Amino acid sequence: MDEPTPHTERLPEGLRDPLEGFLRYLALGRGRSPHTIRAYEGDLLSMLRAVASEGAEVLADIDLAGLRRWLGSQSEGGDARSTLARRSAAVRSFMGWAVREGELKVDPSLRLASPKQQRALPDVLHEDQTRRLLEKLAGAAESGDAVAVRDLALAEMLYATGIRVSELVGLDVDDVDLGSRTAKVLGKGDKERTVPFGIPAANAVVRWLGARSALVTEASGAALFLGRRGGRLGQRQAREVVDAALSGLGDTGARGPHALRHTAATHLLDGGADLRSVQELLGHSSLSTTQLYTHVSVERLRSSYLQAHPRA
Numbered sequence: 277m278d279e280p281t282p283h284t285e286r287l288p289e290g291l292r293d294p295l296e297g298f299l300r301y302l303a304l305g306r307g308r309s310p311h312t313i314r315a316y317e318g319d320l321l322s323m324l325r326a327v328a329s330e331g332a333e334v335l336a337d338i339d340l341a342g343l344r345r346w347l348g349s350q351s352e353g354g355d356a357r358s359t360l361a362r363r364s365a366a367v368r369s370f371m372g373w374a375v376r377e378g379e380l381k382v383d384p385s386l387r388l389a390s391p392k393q394q395r396a397l398p399d400v401l402h403e404d405q406t407r408r409l410l411e412k413l414a415g416a417a418e419s420g421d422a423v424a425v426r427d428l429a430l431a432e433m434l435y436a437t438g439i440r441v442s443e444l445v446g447l448d449v450d451d452v453d454l455g456s457r458t459a460k461v462l463g464k465g466d467k468e469r470t471v472p473f474g475i476p477a478a479n480a481v482v483r484w485l486g487a488r489s490a491l492v493t494e495a496s497g498a499a500l501f502l503g504r505r506g507g508r509l510g511q512r513q514a515r516e517v518v519d520a521a522l523s524g525l526g527d528t529g530a531r532g533p534h535a536l537r538h539t540a541a542t543h544l545l546d547g548g549a550d551l552r553s554v555q556e557l558l559g560h561s562s563l564s565t566t567q568l569y570t571h572v573s574v575e576r577l578r579s580s581y582l583q584a585h586p587r588a
Contacts, residue, residue: 290334291324319366340384399530400539422490427517429484436477438540441533448498463559
């Protein structure tokens with residue numbers, strides 16, 4: 277994208293020119309992708325058209341009250357909190373650039389607060405659902421088929437450790453110590469941590485290591501989990517395995533490997549594990565991320581209470 281071509285014909289020149297300059301800066305100065313630039317363009321056009329309709333002709337005419345009215349109208353229109361947060365961030369970036377370029381003396385967006393995003397509670401499996409999921413995979417593995425044996429080990433490890441799917445497929449054979457039942461995991465930011473796992477997961481991995489040779493090729497290297505063609509198992513393939521298994525339960529909306537990560541964390545907290553230990557196990561940099569699972573546990577407790585207590 278050599279030069280942005282925004283649809284700015286209806287904007288006053290004093291608003292149009294800075295916008296086009298900012299989009300050029302994103303493309304040429306920051307190397308942003310065309311997709312990113314279009315997103316900025318749409319968000320900023322929305323804001324500039326709103327303030328122009330109130331009489332603004334140059335950037336200096338825009339004030340905090342006008343920005344808040346614009347953002348408020350977006351909220352009333354039903355836009356999601358994540359969308360509002362993105363739009364306010366785009367405005368702050370634009371206004372900050374305008375100040376640096378001398379287009380503005382004072383940035384009116386400095387006090388434009390992003391709406392706090394509500395964090396959705398993750399779907400988790402109940403213990404009975406988890407048991408049925410793993411039993412079904414174990415039944416399929418009884419055939420001795422290498423892929424079925426792999427799938428059981430994959431699911432057991434995801435649930436036992438709570439690791440991310442990217443961390444799972446990144447494991448090498450030597451990363452797993454079956455004697456101590458621990459695995460060395462390379463997480464976000466290339467931070468390494470050691471996670472424990474239980475006997476069922478260890479047994480599933482031992483069984484998989486015995487069947488792994490059926491899939492090994494020159495492309496296998498040291499990878500613990502292999503795809504059907506012998507290369508390291510990819511994240512998408514792992515997701516497909518877990519999605520299929522979860523869909524087969526028929527009584528949960530949980531999907532993907534992250535559901536097993538959520539489930540592991542929730543079951544640990546339900547069982548009395550302390551928050552710091554769960555944070556370390558999951559590799560969360562912030563305790564606030566781990567605290568999300570306490571809300572899940574409380575909601576599950578509340579649901580059980582309402583169902584069981586005679587005076588609920």
